[in-house]
Amino acid sequence: MRIEDVYIWDINAKWLGINPYQLMENAGAGVARVIEERFGRDLRVAVFSGTGNNGGDGFVAARHLSFENDVTLFLVGDEAKIRSEEARHNWEILKGLNFVKIKVLKDSAYIKSLDLGCYDVIVDALLGAGTKGEPREPIRSAIEKINEYAGKAKIVSVDLPSGYPSNVRVKADFAVTFQWDKEEYEGFERVIVKIGYPRELYHLVGPGDAKFALRKKGEHKGQNGKLLVIGGSEDYFGAPYLTSKAAGYLVDLVYLAMPEYSAKRITDPDVILRPVEGRNFTGEHLGEVLKLAEKADAVVIGPGIGLAEETKKFVREFIKRCERPMVIDADGLKAVAEDLSVLEGKTFVLTPHAGEFKVLFGEKPEGSLEEKAKLVMEKAGQIDGVVLLKGAYDIISNGRVWKYNRTGNRGMTTGGTGDVLAGLVGALLALGNGPLRAASVGAFLNGLAGDMLKEELGENFTALELAKKVPVAVKRVLEF
Numbered sequence: 174m175r176i177e178d179v180y181i182w183d184i185n186a187k188w189l190g191i192n193p194y195q196l197m198e199n200a201g202a203g204v205a206r207v208i209e210e211r212f213g214r215d216l217r218v219a220v221f222s223g224t225g226n227n228g229g230d231g232f233v234a235a236r237h238l239s240f241e242n243d244v245t246l247f248l249v250g251d252e253a254k255i256r257s258e259e260a261r262h263n264w265e266i267l268k269g270l271n272f273v274k275i276k277v278l279k280d281s282a283y284i285k286s287l288d289l290g291c292y293d294v295i296v297d298a299l300l301g302a303g304t305k306g307e308p309r310e311p312i313r314s315a316i317e318k319i320n321e322y323a324g325k326a327k328i329v330s331v332d333l334p335s336g337y338p339s340n341v342r343v344k345a346d347f348a349v350t351f352q353w354d355k356e357e358y359e360g361f362e363r364v365i366v367k368i369g370y371p372r373e374l375y376h377l378v379g380p381g382d383a384k385f386a387l388r389k390k391g392e393h394k395g396q397n398g399k400l401l402v403i404g405g406s407e408d409y410f411g412a413p414y415l416t417s418k419a420a421g422y423l424v425d426l427v428y429l430a431m432p433e434y435s436a437k438r439i440t441d442p443d444v445i446l447r448p449v450e451g452r453n454f455t456g457e458h459l460g461e462v463l464k465l466a467e468k469a470d471a472v473v474i475g476p477g478i479g480l481a482e483e484t485k486k487f488v489r490e491f492i493k494r495c496e497r498p499m500v501i502d503a504d505g506l507k508a509v510a511e512d513l514s515v516l517e518g519k520t521f522v523l524t525p526h527a528g529e530f531k532v533l534f535g536e537k538p539e540g541s542l543e544e545k546a547k548l549v550m551e552k553a554g555q556i557d558g559v560v561l562l563k564g565a566y567d568i569i570s571n572g573r574v575w576k577y578n579r580t581g582n583r584g585m586t587t588g589g590t591g592d593v594l595a596g597l598v599g600a601l602l603a604l605g606n607g608p609l610r611a612a613s614v615g616a617f618l619n620g621l622a623g624d625m626l627k628e629e630l631g632e633n634f635t636a637l638e639l640a641k642k643v644p645v646a647v648k649r650v651l652e653f
C-alpha cells in the first residue's frame with residue numbers, strides 16, 4: 174500500500190458511511206493505547222501537533238492519554254489554520270479541558286527556549302502523509318527541539334516521523350502507523366494500529382479511485398490526453414461513435430478512425446474523423462492507422478469493427494505493432510481470442526462480458542463474486558494484462574489484485590453501454606492512468622452515469638444519453 178492509497182481509502186470509506194471523525198478517533202486512540210502498553214501510565218507526556226490531520230490524531234491521543242497521565246499539548250502553528258472539520262472538532266474539545274495543558278507556539282521564537290526535560294514521552298504529531306517538501310518553520314524548529322531529547326525521552330511519531338523522508342526528521346523510537354504499512358516507509362520502526370477499515374476497501378472501486386484518476390495533467394490543449402478510437406464497419410457506425418463521444422468528455426482530443434463508407438454518417442464536430450478507404454478495416458489500412466496511433470496517448474480498438482476475416486487479421490496485426498496502451502473491446506475481443514499471443518508485451522485492458530470471456534478463456538465466470546474474481550485474476554495473470562469482466566458487479570483484475578465495481582443498474586443492459594465504457598477506459602489510459610485504475614474507474618464512472626440517469630429517467634435510457642451523462646458523473650465525483 175502506498176501513501177496515496179491512504180487518501181483513496183479515506184474517500185472510499187466515507188462513501189461507505191465511515192466518517193473521518195471515526196477514523197481520527199481510532200487513530201488517536203491507537204496511538205494512546207500503544208504508548209500505555211509500551212511505557213505504562215502516570216507518564217508526563219508532551220504532544221506536539223501540527224495543523225493538519227496528523228495534528229488531529231495528536232489531539233485525540235492527548236485526550237485519551239489525559240485520563241491517567243499528565244498531558245501538555247503544544248500546537249505548532251496558528252490554530253486558525255487547523256484545516257479539517259474533524260481536527261478542528263478535536264481541537265475545540267481539548268480547549269475545553271482543564272486537565273490538558275495547551276501551549277500555542279505560533280512561531281519558532283517560542284520553540285527555541287522550550288525545556289522538555291521533564292517529559293517521559295514526546296508525541297510527534299506535527300506532519301504526516303500530507304507533508305510536502307522539507308519541513309518549514311515553525312514545524313522545523315519543533316522537530317529540532319524534539320530531537321534534542323532523543324535518547325532521553327521516549328519519542329513516538331504519529332503515522333511517520335515528521336519531516337520524513339527529508340533529513341530534517343524526528344528521531345523517533347518508533348512510529349504508530351495506521352491500518353497497514355506503506356511501501357514508501359523505511360528506516361524507522363513501525364507499530365501498526367487498525368482504524369476501522371473493512372476488508373471491502375481492498376476491492377471496492379469508489380470515488381477515491383476516481384478522484385485520483387481524473388486529476389488533470391496540464392493546462393495546454395492536448396496535454397490532457399489524446400485518444401484514438403478504431404472501429405466501425407459496413408454494418409456499424411454507432412458503436413465507435415458512442416465510444417468517442419464518451420471519451421470526449423474526459424480527454425482533449427478524440428480521433429475516430431473508421432471506414433469512410435460508414436464515416437460519412439458521423440457529423441459530430443466533437444469527434445475528429447479519420448476515415449479509411451472502403452467498407453471494412455483490412456490489412457491495407459495497417460500503416461496509416463499505426464501512424465494515427467503514434468499521435469495518440471492511448472487507443473480503443475473494436476467497437477463495431479465487425480468480424481470479417483480480413484478485419485480480424487487487421488486487428489491482431491495492429492495490436493502486435495501498436496506501442497500505445499490499448500482497450501480491446503467488442504469484436505476486437507473475438508479477433509484476439511483466436512491468437513492471444515498478440516498481447517505479449519502490451520499494455521492493455523480487455524473488456525469482455527461473460528460471453529466474450531468464455532470465447533477468450535474457454536470458461537464462463539460462475540458462482541460468488543469472489544469465485545468469479547479469482548477466475549478473472551487467474552486469466553489476467555496468464556495474459557499479463559488487465560481484464561474488466563462486465564456484469565451486475567464489474568470485476569477488474571491485473572492478475573495480482575482484483576477490484577469490483579457496484580455502480581450501475583439494469584438500465585445498463587441496453588445496447589451501446591459497453592461502447593461508452595470502452596471510451597471511458599481508453600480516455601483514462603490517455604490521461605496517464607495505469608490499466609488497472611483506468612479499467613476500475615471507467616467501470617465506476619460508467620455505472621455512476623447510469624445511476625444518475627436512472628434517478629431521472631428510470632431504467633429506460635439509451636447509450637447516447639449515458640455518454641452525455643458522463644460530465645455530470647465526473648462532477649459528482651470531484652465534489653465528493
Ligand SMILES: NC(=O)C1=CN([C@@H]2O[C@H](COP(=O)(O)OP(=O)(O)OC[C@H]3O[C@@H](n4cnc5c(N)ncnc54)[C@H](O)[C@@H]3O)[C@@H](O)[C@H]2O)[C@H](O)CC1
Pocket residue numbers: 179180182183196197200223224225226227228229230256299300301302303304305306307308309310312331332333351352368
Ligand atoms: N487513513 C489514515 O491513515 C488516516 C490518517 N490520518 C492522519 O492524517 C494525516 C494526513 O493528514 P493531512 O492533513 O493530509 O496532512 P498532514 O497532517 O500530514 O500535514 C498537512 C499539514 O502540514 C502542512 N505541511 C505540509 N508540508 C509541510 C512542510 N514541509 N512543512 C511545514 N508544514 C507542512 C500543511 O500545510 C498542512 O497544514 C496522516 O498522516 C494521519 O496522521 C487521519 O487522521 C485518520 C485516517
Ligand SMILES: [K+]
Pocket residue numbers: 227297298299300301330331332333334335
Ligand atoms: K508525525
